Amino acid sequence: MKYDAVVVGGGPGGLTCAALLADQGVKVLVLERKSRIGPKVCAGGITKGGLINALPQSLIQRAFSSQTIITKYQHLVIDATGPMIGTVNRRELGTHMAGEAAASGAEIITGARADTVSDDRVIYILGDRSYEAYYDFLVGADGSSSKVRKFLGIDSSAPHCGVGLHYVVGDAGDKMVWNFNADSFGSGYSWIFPHRDYASVGAYLADGSISPLQLKKNLDRWLGDWGINPADGRFEADKINIDYRGWAFGSRFLIGDAAGFASPLTGEGINPALVSAEAVAAAIITPSAGPDNLQRIIRRHRSHRMMSRTAGRSRLLALVLSELSGLLLRFGIIGFDKFEMA
Secondary structure (H helix, E strand, C coil): CEEEEEEECCCHHHHHHHHHHHHCCCCEEEEECCCCCCCCCCCCEEECCCCCCCCCHHHEEEEECEEEEECCCCEEEEECCCCCEEEECHHHHHHHHHHHHHHHCCEEEECEEEEEECCCEEEEEECCEEEEEEEEEEEECCCCCCHHHHHCCCCCCCCCEEEEEEEEECCCCCCCEEECCHHHHCCCEEEEEECCCCEEEEEEECCCCCCHHHHHHHHHHHHHHCCCCHHHCEEEEEEEECCCCCCEECCEEECHHHHCCCCCCCCCCHHHHHHHHHHHHHHHHCCCCCCHHHHHHHHHHHHHHHHHHHHCCCHHHHHHHHHHHHHHHHCCCCCHHHHCCC
């Protein structure tokens, strides 16, 4: 079948792009390889500058006006007059966004695995049959192992990725916690993100200075110190593409993780996915439109990559930078938003 645009990937970015296109009368197809929209290895954090003020309040699991920051030598609490960061359930978020995209007129097929991407079509597998979807515009929103990205000739080998791993546990207290102890997590960090009925407790690292297995062991040890038993939770892990190489390639585009827009410093990916989705939709509908918001994301990504690479050069540098950042936050010289992608 022929479509104006085919979007490969039904995450927040792909669904947002599809909804915006369909709103303008574009015939758009979304191909999602999973049988259900939404589930993904993700802590579910959303920032004040990102989604927290844009979503229906019913989707906000928890909102926090204070953040607990821990380094090797410091323990501080950053307070604000309103919510700084909230949490969302990715399944609920996906269901909401899929409903909006479908209501706008987008066609969404779940359980559809993109098998072959070529110059004018995507061949996808649904059940035990293959189908062809012809396109004028192609949008890759298919995550860190993007088929569209590979079709564009980017990363014939594995891309430079961070790793995120977490446990979903029943309870981990009421505080949102960020732990930047370089002894255990190098240039990365561990976290506690409470949701309404559960919590995400995990760790992120942008470089390979600590193996994923050792990172998990260090996380388990830290959680034990907090009185959280990892054995009581469900473990999940995934790679996070932070290797940005561009987003617009003629009539083909990349958004979110497929483009490598996740923050190299924190792994934050939801807001960059939405901003890049808006830019791609605008580029298809109004090619002369300038992606101003996306340019800000690109600049912040470069800044985060520089900080992450600097911290990743040695454990000592990671320690110094984490302690310096803690001091700057403590005395209000920088704000917490310095670490956000929004």
